[in-house]
Amino acid sequence: GSLGHDLIDVRSLLSQANLLTYDPGFMCTASCISNICYINGEKGELLYRGYRIEDLAYHSTYMETCYLLL
Numbered sequence: 001g002s003l004g005h006d007l008i009d010v011r012s013l014l015s016q017a018n019l020l021t022y023d024p025g026f027m028c029t030a031s032c033i034s035n036i037c038y039i040n041g042e043k044g045e046l047l048y049r050g051y052r053i054e055d056l057a058y059h060s061t062y063m064e065t066c067y068l069l070l
Contacts, residue, residue: 003038003047004038004040007030007033036048036049037049048068049068051068056068
């Protein structure tokens with residue numbers, strides 16, 4: 001499973017219903033689906049490969065962090 005909310009693909013709205021979506025400030029729109037990173041701005045959460053970013057910053061070495069980027 002994944003963290004966060006379920007998504008709906010709205011790309012066909014224009015061609016099928018002649019509608020566009022409007023999301024001022026890009027506040028309720030996902031820019032992509034990621035299996036690597038999870039962001040919850042309201043709660044101040046950022047996870048990378050399941051690790052809290054704070055834990056990586058304080059407890060991981062440079063090489064350990066580089067390994068996660070692969």
